[in-house]
Amino acid sequence: MGFTHTNKFLSRLSIQNKLIVINLSVTSVALLFAVIMAVAGEYISKRDFIMGSLEVQTKMVGRNTTAALVFNDRDGAEKVLQAFSASPNVLTAIIYNEAGDIFASYIKDDNTVDAKAAGKLDVFDGTKITKAHQHQGSTVLDDKIHITQTINFEDRPIGSLFLQADISNLYDDILNYLVYTASVALLGLAIATLLLLQLRKSITYPLKKLTELMISVTKDNDYSIRVDNTNDDEIGVLSQGFNKMLAHIQSNDEKLAHELSERYRAEEHLDKLAYYDVTTNLPNRHSFHKQLDDAVERAITTKQKMVLLFLDLDNFKTVNDTAGHATGDLLLKQASSRLSNVLRQNDYIYRIGGDEFAIIIENMNDINAVSIITNKCIESLSNPFIFDGKNFFIGVSIGISICPDDAITADELLIKADMAMYEAKIRGKNSFQYFDQEMNELHSHKYQLESDLRHAIKEDHMELYYQPQVNPADGSLTGVEALMRWNHPEKGIILPNDFIPIAEETGLILPLGKWLIDTACQQGKQLIESGLHDITIAINISAVQIREHTFIDNITCALKASGLKPESLEIELTESVLMNDSELVVQKISQLRALGIHIAIDDFGTGFSSMNYLKSFPVSKLKIDRSFISGLPTGTEDAAIVQAIIVMAHGLNISVIAEGVERKDQVEILCDYNCDTFQGYYYAKPMKFSDILDLNYPKKSTNN
Amino acid sequence: MPTLSFASDVPEYKIKASFIYNFARFTQWPDDNNELRICIFGKDPFGFHADDLNGKKINNKTIKVVRTRLIDEVKSCNIVFLNIIPPERHLFERALNKIKGGNILTIADADNVVSFGVMIGLIIEDNKIGFKINNTAIQASDLKISSQLLSLAKEVI
Numbered sequence: 001m002g003f004t005h006t007n008k009f010l011s012r013l014s015i016q017n018k019l020i021v022i023n024l025s026v027t028s029v030a031l032l033f034a035v036i037m038a039v040a041g042e043y044i045s046k047r048d049f050i051m052g053s054l055e056v057q058t059k060m061v062g063r064n065t066t067a068a069l070v071f072n073d074r075d076g077a078e079k080v081l082q083a084f085s086a087s088p089n090v091l092t093a094i095i096y097n098e099a100g101d102i103f104a105s106y107i108k109d110d111n112t113v114d115a116k117a118a119g120k121l122d123v124f125d126g127t128k129i130t131k132a133h134q135h136q137g138s139t140v141l142d143d144k145i146h147i148t149q150t151i152n153f154e155d156r157p158i159g160s161l162f163l164q165a166d167i168s169n170l171y172d173d174i175l176n177y178l179v180y181t182a183s184v185a186l187l188g189l190a191i192a193t194l195l196l197l198q199l200r201k202s203i204t205y206p207l208k209k210l211t212e213l214m215i216s217v218t219k220d221n222d223y224s225i226r227v228d229n230t231n232d233d234e235i236g237v238l239s240q241g242f243n244k245m246l247a248h249i250q251s252n253d254e255k256l257a258h259e260l261s262e263r264y265r266a267e268e269h270l271d272k273l274a275y276y277d278v279t280t281n282l283p284n285r286h287s288f289h290k291q292l293d294d295a296v297e298r299a300i301t302t303k304q305k306m307v308l309l310f311l312d313l314d315n316f317k318t319v320n321d322t323a324g325h326a327t328g329d330l331l332l333k334q335a336s337s338r339l340s341n342v343l344r345q346n347d348y349i350y351r352i353g354g355d356e357f358a359i360i361i362e363n364m365n366d367i368n369a370v371s372i373i374t375n376k377c378i379e380s381l382s383n384p385f386i387f388d389g390k391n392f393f394i395g396v397s398i399g400i401s402i403c404p405d406d407a408i409t410a411d412e413l414l415i416k417a418d419m420a421m422y423e424a425k426i427r428g429k430n431s432f433q434y435f436d437q438e439m440n441e442l443h444s445h446k447y448q449l450e451s452d453l454r455h456a457i458k459e460d461h462m463e464l465y466y467q468p469q470v471n472p473a474d475g476s477l478t479g480v481e482a483l484m485r486w487n488h489p490e491k492g493i494i495l496p497n498d499f500i501p502i503a504e505e506t507g508l509i510l511p512l513g514k515w516l517i518d519t520a521c522q523q524g525k526q527l528i529e530s531g532l533h534d535i536t537i538a539i540n541i542s543a544v545q546i547r548e549h550t551f552i553d554n555i556t557c558a559l560k561a562s563g564l565k566p567e568s569l570e571i572e573l574t575e576s577v578l579m580n581d582s583e584l585v586v587q588k589i590s591q592l593r594a595l596g597i598h599i600a601i602d603d604f605g606t607g608f609s610s611m612n613y614l615k616s617f618p619v620s621k622l623k624i625d626r627s628f629i630s631g632l633p634t635g636t637e638d639a640a641i642v643q644a645i646i647v648m649a650h651g652l653n654i655s656v657i658a659e660g661v662e663r664k665d666q667v668e669i670l671c672d673y674n675c676d677t678f679q680g681y682y683y684a685k686p687m688k689f690s691d692i693l694d695l696n697y698p699k700k701s702t703n704n
Numbered sequence: 705m706p707t708l709s710f711a712s713d714v715p716e717y718k719i720k721a722s723f724i725y726n727f728a729r730f731t732q733w734p735d736d737n738n739e740l741r742i743c744i745f746g747k748d749p750f751g752f753h754a755d756d757l758n759g760k761k762i763n764n765k766t767i768k769v770v771r772t773r774l775i776d777e778v779k780s781c782n783i784v785f786l787n788i789i790p791p792e793r794h795l796f797e798r799a800l801n802k803i804k805g806g807n808i809l810t811i812a813d814a815d816n817v818v819s820f821g822v823m824i825g826l827i828i829e830d831n832k833i834g835f836k837i838n839n840t841a842i843q844a845s846d847l848k849i850s851s852q853l854l855s856l857a858k859e860v861i
Contacts, residue, residue, distance in 0.1 A: 067726075067730055067850060067855070070729065071726055073856050
């Protein structure tokens with residue numbers, strides 16, 4: 001219990017106080033033990049010395065009294081006994097004769113204690129003494145020593161000497177000695193304490209420093225502090241370990257700080273990317289939607305008019321297509337800059353699409369002022385843009401909607417501005433148009449179509465038609481092109497040209513495209529299994545589709561699900577898709593080719609005069625655009641172009657297919673040009689899947 | 705002070721005989737004889753008290769008491785009690801001279817005999833028998849007497 005208390009007490013103390021308590025306790029115990037041992041030793045040795053010397057004295061005196069006893073000379077004996085007067089301890093000395101009678105005695109002069117008291121009477125009692133000298137020896141009674149010594153002469157006892165000595169001074173001596181040694185011990189303890197107070201610094205000072213440092217590190221989170229301790233003891237090792245740990249934390253801290261700042265910069269960058277358009281440095285569509293929402297809300301709460309301008313550049317696509325994307329981008333940049341310059345301080349412009357911009361004008365109660373701004377915008381773009389010494393002319397069509405007059409939600413406001421812009425374009429480019437209710441009805445057709453298209457995908461109103469591709473030599477089927485048809489429940493069959501642009505615009509092209517891939521693979525497999533082993537199934541893929549990140553997965557999944565071999569699939573891409581120099585597209589085409597899928601270039605000859613790109617793409621087929629074929633055989637220019645394409649393609653080991661073949665003379669001249677395959681009404685129209693299965697084409701093998 | 709009393713019932717020469725015996729007990733002779741001859745020179749004052757000593761043993765030496773009037777006979781003694789009458793200095797000196805070198809313990813009980821050259825002189829003092837010692841004479845011989853005798857002596861010259 002006591003020990004537990006002690007431990008509790010100790011645990012509350014600081015290390016340096018613990019050290020002091022422990023050291024002093026140990027030192028005290030050791031010193032106490034030493035004092036006890038020294039005093040006990042001193043007592044024993046002093047007592048033994050006194051006893052020994054008294055015994056020797058007794059023997060000597062006893063021997064010296066033999067003659068007195070023999071001569072029966074009491075005076076002589078007492079004279080001899082007087083020798084004890086030199087021994088201050090001796091109180092009484094008595095010589096008994098042979099008969100046990102007192103023969104001579106010595107009593108110390110100042111012996112007032114025992115000499116005349118009972119003790120004396122006792123020792124003078126003869127009978128007792130007889131007994132005493134039979135038991136020769138020494139006894140210690142309290143502070144008295146009794147020694148009895150037989151006196152022999154001629155080998156015969158002739159008497160005895162009894163001695164009583166006071167050893168109380170021994171106790172005094174021992175007490176003095178105790179006081180002395182205790183003082184020395186206390187002095188030692190004091191010196192030990194002083195030494196300890198000095199020496200503990202060597203232990204507790206570094207510990208204290210370490211503790212202070214730790215507290216300072218914890219408080220300030222400053223990990224650059226280091227312990228200054230070069231000792232080799234455990235504290236030194238501890239300090240080194242502590243320093244290493246601090247260094248480690250510091251470096252981690254710095255790394256973390258660095259990482260955080262990097263992340264912050266990355267986030268800032270991403271944020272900028274998310275809200276800004278890189279090409280023009282204008283806030284982007286994302287930013288626009290946010291600002292529009294806020295602006296509408298402000299307009300409604302402040303009861304101020306807010307004007308939305310929807311701008312679409314005229315002829316931009318032409319510039320982009322003829323002068324290239326880089327020039328297109330430069331033009332966008334300059335156009336943005338010109339537009340920004342005509343705006344007032346609180347009006348904001350956003351790039352919300354390829355060549356589409358939006359301007360938000362708040363607190364605009366004077367509608368006439370809107371017209372002024374709009375005109376300025378148109379004027380600013382009317383001067384030509386000059387790149388590489390060439391003049392490029394563009395215009396802008398602007399649609400205007402006003403909150404809350406035309407709409408009180410951002411979405412509606414945007415739709416109405418868009419409608420107004422379309423109206424402006426229709427009425428003649430480079431103009432502006434305010435939204436009015438008539439427009440709403442006129443353009444509802446477009447939005448109806450979009451909604452119907454969504455519905456159609458869900459309700460499976462889409463269908464694939466297949467147009468055969470034929471080898472003119474034997475009339476055998478080499479492949480089919482899958483073409484999408486929309487079976488509109490009210491409007492009947494709608495062709496791709498009428499809904500694909502809307503699908504691309506709205507993003508519906510993606511589910512639509514996936515449906516096409518899945519269905520074509522599945523039905524293509526059935527066709528092959530019907531006996532048409534060597535045919536390819538061609539599908540059209542738009543630029544939007546190929547950019548989608550799941551595109552390759554969609555293809556491989558469809559192949560796997562249907563069991564169609566990759567070699568039996570042909571993907572038709574337009575030149576514009578290939579000409580997009582995006583690394584992503586190049587990579588995806590290479591991946592498709594690596595899978596074994598054939599790549600065909602659709603509408604070949606309509607886009608670019610350069611054909612160098614054919615060398616860098618793994619293209620297996622060229623599809624000559626129907627516009628060239630329709631001119632055959634009379635159009636000499638078209639004939640020359642077609643012939644040149646076929647020669648060049650064959651030189652690159654690329655096969656050539658002519659589409660839109662409608663007449664026999666066209667077939668004949670194309671055969672002269674060594675065109676490989678044909679597709680067109682001359683051979684077959686696009687037909688339903690069930691119909692193509694029924695066609696009786698020569699089959700190369702009847703076995704599966 | 706308790707002391708040996710010269711009790712009237714104990715004859716003087718019985719005590720003196722025991723003194724002589726006790727002197728012998730505290731004295732060492734240089735010879736190895738197994739006989740210790742105690743001679744009484746002159747008129748015998750001891751009577752049968754001296755004969756009591758005959759046959760007693762001290763350190764394996766048997767006491768033989770010899771009585772003689774011829775000083776030359778004394779030469780073979782170990783102890784001689786010189787009873788010279790009249791007790792004059794020159795008589796003692798002549799007798800002592802005769803036995804000189806014989807390692808004989810000389811004892812007498814006349815006055816001042818130790819000053820005449822006798823080794824031990826018995827005296828009566830305060831009605832008690834005591835003795836004086838002429839240590840010079842003892843040291844001149846080859847005899848050795850116990851220092852206790854010296855301390856018991858009333859006077860040592």
